[in-house]
Every structure is written in structure tokens, then in C-alpha cells.
Amino acid sequence: MSLQAYKTAATRSESPREMEYRLFGQVTRALMHAATVDTSDIATRIDALDWNRRLWGTLASDCADGTNAMDMKMRANIISLSLFVNTHSSAVMRGDEDFEPLIDINRMMMQGLAGPGQQAV
Numbered sequence: 001m002s003l004q005a006y007k008t009a010a011t012r013s014e015s016p017r018e019m020e021y022r023l024f025g026q027v028t029r030a031l032m033h034a035a036t037v038d039t040s041d042i043a044t045r046i047d048a049l050d051w052n053r054r055l056w057g058t059l060a061s062d063c064a065d066g067t068n069a070m071d072m073k074m075r076a077n078i079i080s081l082s083l084f085v086n087t088h089s090s091a092v093m094r095g096d097e098d099f100e101p102l103i104d105i106n107r108m109m110m111q112g113l114a115g116p117g118q119q120a121v
Contacts, residue, residue, distance in 0.1 A: 021113040027052050028106040035099035049089045052102060056082040081105060 014022065027048075034048035060082035062068060063075035085105065091097035 017113055021110055023055065024106050024110045024113065027055050028103055031099050031103050046093065049092060053086055053089050056085040
């Protein structure tokens, strides 16, 4: 079985929650890596921040949708976190802040999404 076929099969067997967990793991690892590169490696840093921003933007858009069945308070909290992620990412890009709060938020989300036996990045 080719690697692509395996990935496709694995994706089809994942629940939405498992897919979100996996995506948060990938994005968080990218942020962790970007935090370790030299500040002159702007491309790596910006790519990770942009990927994280897009993830959170998608979550916020989904939460803003009136047909979303999630509890209203939880939806509002996710939208608020998305706004923080956006603002903090800009500060990281300017060199005024570091990656750690973004990594911590993603890890907390992963803990909330984790099934039994899963451990956040």
C-alpha cells in the first residue's frame, strides 16, 4: 500500500474530533519548531504563525455560524481565543512577543480534544 493510500485510509477512519486533534498537533509542532529557529528565518516563523492563524480563523468562522450545535458560551470562548491568537501572532511577527502562549493554547485545545490514552504534543 502506498503512503498516500495509507494517509487517505487513515483520514477516512478518523472522527472529526480526531482530525482536529491531529491538525492541532501538526500546527503546534510547526509553532514549536518556528520558536527554535533563528529570528532571521522569517519564512519558517511566518509560515507557522499563518498556519495557526488560519486554523483559528476557521474555528472562529465555524463558531460564528448560527447552525453550529456547540454550546453558545463555548463558541464565544473559541472566537475570543481566535482574536487573541490573531493579535498575539502579529506581536510575534513584530518581535514583541514569543510563541509560547500560542503553543500553550493549542496544547490546551488538544487536551480537550484528546481521547483516552492520547497526550498533547
